[in-house]
Amino acid sequence: MRGGQIMQNTLSPKGLRGKVAFVTGASGALGSDTARALSARGVRLALLGRNTEKLEALARELGGPEKALAIEMNVRNLASVEAAAKNAAEHFGGIDIVVAGAGMVTTELVENYSATGFVDDIDTNLNGVWRTVKATLPYVRESKGHISIVASLASFIHMPEMSAYSASKAGVLALANSLRLELDGSSVTVGTIHPSFFESALGNALTTSPLLNRASGNFGGLFTPIKREDVVAAIAKNIERRSRVAVLPRAFSALALMPGLGQRVIEPYLTHNLRKTAGNLER
Numbered sequence: 001m002r003g004g005q006i007m008q009n010t011l012s013p014k015g016l017r018g019k020v021a022f023v024t025g026a027s028g029a030l031g032s033d034t035a036r037a038l039s040a041r042g043v044r045l046a047l048l049g050r051n052t053e054k055l056e057a058l059a060r061e062l063g064g065p066e067k068a069l070a071i072e073m074n075v076r077n078l079a080s081v082e083a084a085a086k087n088a089a090e091h092f093g094g095i096d097i098v099v100a101g102a103g104m105v106t107t108e109l110v111e112n113y114s115a116t117g118f119v120d121d122i123d124t125n126l127n128g129v130w131r132t133v134k135a136t137l138p139y140v141r142e143s144k145g146h147i148s149i150v151a152s153l154a155s156f157i158h159m160p161e162m163s164a165y166s167a168s169k170a171g172v173l174a175l176a177n178s179l180r181l182e183l184d185g186s187s188v189t190v191g192t193i194h195p196s197f198f199e200s201a202l203g204n205a206l207t208t209s210p211l212l213n214r215a216s217g218n219f220g221g222l223f224t225p226i227k228r229e230d231v232v233a234a235i236a237k238n239i240e241r242r243s244r245v246a247v248l249p250r251a252f253s254a255l256a257l258m259p260g261l262g263q264r265v266i267e268p269y270l271t272h273n274l275r276k277t278a279g280n281l282e283r
């Protein structure tokens, strides 16, 4: 609660004005565009990441410290996330919205991951979201706010050479489901966003994976990249409606209801693509 700005239990487009969002991954493609979209709705922003140059440039673009504050933070370090949450809450007088968007991907065969390669994805994408939620929850409880976790289609569909990423994104969905039940009665809401591939540094890194290229039909057909602006719009809507889940493209929406079945249904398509191209490529 803060002077003259008691959080109403609504985050409608009108109700978003003046609210405070804690956006991790704000130096990245999706995070920076999400910050811009929220800023356009009158949201004040704590911009979190490791690349302070990019964060500070974005903060200036969005109007400077009263409207947007760059804060250096590493999601792999709890003390760093806790310090950032405290800094953001003290600067703006609270935190109403969390967008947990920091993420990374290391594409590799299960048997070839280095000792750290596998762990890095899990520590950033899963443990990092846990650290973000843990550090911000005291403030979000007070504001009765909303936590929007950027997961992936990989929460439901597990592709080759993406085992660490898929495990982290399936794990983050489980984290969100447990959290939602723990928060029952608190008025805090939790949503997960599950986009397919879109252009970004992370998205572009995926295109270097031979098996993933083959399984996805060179990112064509079902796996044609989606527009990043559609993902941004889905995040904004998830916050405004305090909704539970968003899957993009919508054709995959049923996966959120039947994740196990979804993998069984999609697997023959992936296997067909892999067999069709067997021998064409190294993997």
Ligand SMILES: NC(=O)c1ccc[n+]([C@@H]2O[C@H](COP(=O)([O-])OP(=O)(O)OC[C@H]3O[C@@H](n4cnc5c(N)ncnc54)[C@H](OP(=O)(O)O)[C@@H]3O)[C@@H](O)[C@H]2O)c1
Binding pocket: 024, 025, 026, 027, 028, 029, 030, 031, 048, 049, 050, 051, 052, 073, 074, 075, 076, 100, 101, 102, 103, 104, 124, 150, 151, 152, 153, 194, 195, 196, 197, 198, 199, 200, 201, 202, 203, 204
């Ligand atoms: N692109 C896709 O195809 C796709 C599809 C589905 C889901 N997603 C998800 O969308 C989210 C945003 O990714 P993007 O595609 O926009 O990629 P991106 O442009 O590469 O952005 C990744 C962001 O994560 C931050 N980050 C990574 N490690 C971090 C750490 N240890 N501490 C703090 N921040 C860290 C980076 O910030 P710094 O480098 O400044 O630390 C950067 O802001 C991710 O969660 C990703 O898994 C992406």
